[in-house]
Amino acid sequence: MEEEEEIRSLASFLRWAGELGISDVVITDQPQHSLSCLGYSLRVSHFPHSGGRGLSAVRDLRRGELILRVPKSALMTSENVMDDKKLSIAVNNHPYLSSAQILTVCLLYETGKGKSSKWHPYLMHLPRAYDILATFGEFEKQALQVDEARWVAEKAILKAKSEWKEANALMEEIKLKSQLLTFNAWLWATATISSRTLHVSWDEAGCLCPVGDLFNYDAPGREPSDPEDKEILVSNSSFHVSPDSNVDNTVVMLDAEELDSHFQRLTDGGFEEDLNSYCFYARENYKQGEQVLLCYGLYTNLELLEHYGFLLQENPNDKIFIPLESAVYSSSSWPKESLYVGHDGKPSFALLSALRLWATPKNKRKSVGHLVYSGSQLSVDNEIVVMKWLSKTCDSALKSLPTLTDEDAILLNAMDNIQDFCGFMEITKMLSSRDEICAFLEANNVQDGHGLTDMLVSRKARRSMAKWKLAVLWRLKYKKALGNCISYCNEILESLQTYNAEMKKIERSVA
Secondary structure, X not given: OHHHHHHHHHHHHHHHHHHOOOEOOOOOOOOOXXXXXXXXXXXXXXXXXXXEEEEEEOOOEOOOOEEEEEEHHHOEOHXXXXXXXXXXXXXXXXXXXXXXXXXXXXXXXXXXXXXXXXXXXXXXXXXOOOOOHXXXXXXXXXXXXXXXXHHHHHHHHHHHHHHHHXXXXXXXXXXXXXXXXXXXXXXXHHHHHHHHOEEEOOEEEEEEOOOHXXXXXXXXXXOOOOHHHHHHHHHOHHHHOOOOOOOXXXXXXXXXXXXXXXXXXXXXXXXXXXXXXXXXXXXXXXXXXXXXXXXXXXXXXXXXXXXXXXXXXXXXXXXXXXOOOHHHHHOOOOOHHHOOEEOOOOEOHHHHHHHHHHOOOHHHHXXXXXXXXXXXXXXXXXXXXXXXXXXXXXXXXXXXXXXXXXXXXXXXXXXXXXXOHHHHHHHHOOOOOHHHHHHHHHHOOOOOHHHHHHHHHOHHHHHHHHXXXXXXXXXXXXXXXXXXXXXXXXXXXXXXXXXXXXXXXXXXXXX
């Protein structure tokens, strides 16, 4: 019954979106399905293991092809919402508020209107809860374990509270309902803005884009510079000509510079003035039924957790920052943010270069600087010093954390399969994270099996469990990266030591 109601509600939402001009039809002679804004290029589908609800291809899609248009009038922006004079006058009385705070208030204002809001069908389909770091409680924050991550979470929480307090006067002035004045309501709205807005040039806060925000995230992949891709762009260029234009709707010839610029634009999406719409493009070739993804930008897993409330199982752009001596920073000109270990355990080019220079005597650094910055090894002995130091530092970082990698993996598995109190405690009783488990149960007033049963149906406890799982998953990936770095260093050391041994044999044989 509940599933049938959800299907009817979704159909109603997509019909409403179509009435606003949102459409996945991009060829003028192709009629839009009368009961939905989708159906020609895209459909709403469920992907339980990769983002939940998202958009899939109805047909084979080509890289660079326009697949969805959302008119400017359908976007929820501060500009659109402030057509309401009462709100506009009130906002102008509070010039100290940021654009993000203003859009957050606008979202709460429209929510408070209920069915009289132009965007009511859209607002009804927004998530009721989010897992961005600003929504983490003290327990979930501590579950991250790593100081850097806990600091980022604490900063996000404090920022949300500060912005809520600053916006209170405006929210009271426009007479928001009491339930919309609470910090929890503010967290919901600011999380919506953080996780769902898309970039527009005229407002730093961005815009909320009905239907367009159903695309799930894809990490940046290969560079869009292949000749084949540029051919695809030219063959699809007819999709990017304004319908009102006098230009022949066939192929538009572009010079090389324009081609590169247009190609960069067309691989994901953005607001296009000529169409007065937010336009989305296939970032790769998709087969019918495959999930169609959108790249929001380059993010680490911690950044994804901070701003969007999820992380990737495999994130090629993930990075971790290990403790470095101040002398490492001062020995080179690399910025701190470039000194990291990748998800696969390999040190970044900058970190490896900085360590090679740091391991060189000060009086010789100037003479070898050009070699270091070109990525060259300085000597076998220098490389051995670097690898030993890096391995030792990663090992110390791992040992400083309260739980082991294997224990976190067991805990995650137990959380995924939790069915009864006794089974959960049996799986986890030998883990050193038992104190953490007890803290979670205590925070949710669970003392026995009956308490756990209540917890499993408690919305608050289920939200806490979801955030706890994200924290454990993040720290597990952090630890795996450290472990991978140790393995990487040991492999290099083994090859260097073998090389040294061979060289000594040769020297002895020559002597």
